[in-house]
Amino acid sequence: MPFGEIVCGSPGSGKSTYCYGKYQLLTALARPISVVNLDPANERIPYPCAIDISALITLKDVMDEHGLGPNGGMLYCMEYLEENYDWLEERLKELGPDAYILFDLPGQVELSTNHESVKRIIQRLAKSGFRLTAVHLCDAHYVTDATKYISVLLLSLRTMLHLELPHINVLSKVDLIAQYGDLDFNLDFYTEVQDLSYLENALSAASPRYAALNMAITSLIEDYGLVGFETLAVEDKASMLNLCRVIDRATGYVFVPPAGSDAPPGAVEEGDKPLASRPNAYALFSSAAGPIKGPGSDVRDVQERWIDAREEWDAYQNREWRREGEAVRDEAARREGIRRREGTK
Ligand SMILES: Nc1nc2c(ncn2[C@@H]2O[C@H](COP(=O)(O)OP(=O)(O)O)[C@@H](O)[C@H]2O)c(=O)[nH]1
Ligand SMILES: [Mg+2]
CATH class of the missing domain: 1.20.5 (Single alpha-helices involved in coiled-coils or other helix-helix interfaces)
Structure with a gap:
């Protein structure tokens, strides 16, 4: 059964960097991993690409041929991919039934909030047996300003409602967060999205005219309790491992024992070397089906690592x-x- 992550988020939120980081991590752990680039404007792809949409269509060609701008061209490319889904399906089949695939999406947010092509492609992937999770990256600097934080909450909620997948929101580039000044609250206030009424003063100061509307939006978000965030600093191993655990639980990868092995679920053996003899890999997966813990799994540790100390x-x-x-x-x-x-x- 193939597994996959739909890696989405605004331009520059760190999607391609994350795909490369995860490729390196899972390769080091001897777990299967392939990355599929679905961004036809991705010119400098950092990771080895198993399938590249540029072999089917590029944004530049579409813009030249049809006289479209970059946004219209991008929507055209995604509609074209949907129409030529067979092209993608054939290549995915070649990666085998046990593939673990990262789909690196374009950054245009409408593709994951209201345009239908990406959603229909995802539905077809799910129908063909893929166990998918959306990994939605949001630049952590948004939490340093109350009004930006509200927009990122709304964007995350809208993406969750549109894609209808198991969904993980991630504050990316958390290692840079201290550069943007002091936070009004501890990081867990922002990741756990609990009592947003505390934002009232900041929201009224930033936008007095719409203070009541802003507060109504926050209470709507709170009422549904759907949005929360993980954190990520790609170069930090603890941070990547923690996110990997969370995603494995969302996709169900933790419950897939490797064929013919008594290793813990979610683990993969490397040749004839038992996984238990590789302590890092064992530690990662043996805890994956239990409560999520480990270095970097508590947001207070993340706060200490990147902000306080x-x-x-x-x-x-x-x-x-x-x-x-x-x-x-x-x-x-x-x-x-x-x-x-x-x-x-
Ligand atoms: N400091 C830091 N920079 C990051 C991180 N992730 C991505 N970046 C940088 O953010 C920029 C945009 O990343 P990219 O992966 O191209 O974003 P994309 O447009 O979402 O694919 C690049 O300069 C990356 O090096 C991170 O975790 N920490
Ligand atoms: Mg990219």
Whole structure:
């Protein structure tokens, strides 16, 4: 049974970077992973691409041929992909029945909030057996301003309602959040979307004329209790592993034991080497079916890492990397010594 993530979010929210980061992470864990680029305007793709929509259609060609602007051209491309769904389906089949696929979507938000083509493509993928989750990336700098935060909540809610998939909203680039000034509240206030009435002062100050409307929107969002956020800093392993666990639970990947193995669900064996002999991979998956925990899984840890004690953590990390580098160099020198001694015998 193939699994997949529909990676969506505004332009620049970090979708392609996330796809590359996840590709590296799952490859290191010997788990299957392929990335499909569905953004016909994606010129510099960082990851190895299993399927690239540019082989079918490019935004530039559409704009040149039909005299469309970038937005109209993008909608045309997605409608074209929908009409040529067979092209995508054939290539997906070649990736095998156990593929785990990241679909890197274009950033135009209307594609995941109101335009129908992407939704219908997703429905066809689901019909053909894909277990999918939407991973909606939102730049974390939006939480540094109350009015922007309200728009990101609405955008997330609208995307959830439109795509109708298991859905994970993610505050991306959380490592940069401290650059945008002090937050009015702790990070968990924003990720857990609990008592939004606390935003009243900030919203009234930013937009006195629409303060009542803004508050009505916040109470609507609160009433339905659908929106919440995970956090992500792509280069931080703990952050990526935590998000990976959350997504595995949403797709159901945690409940798929590898064929012919007694390893924990969601795990994959590497050749004939049992997974349990690879402690990192085992630790990741053995906890996946239980409560979500592990480094980076508590938003208060994320707050400490990237906001409250960022400099101390950076210094600690640099020391650890230096130590690791020294250990690798020492080991290489030791092996070289052995090789030389054996060569002179
Ligand atoms: N500091 C930081 N930068 C990021 C992160 N994720 C993405 N970026 C940067 O954000 C920019 C936009 O990322 P990209 O993946 O192209 O966004 P896309 O348009 O959504 O595909 C690039 O310069 C990335 O290097 C992150 O977690 N931390
Ligand atoms: Mg991109």
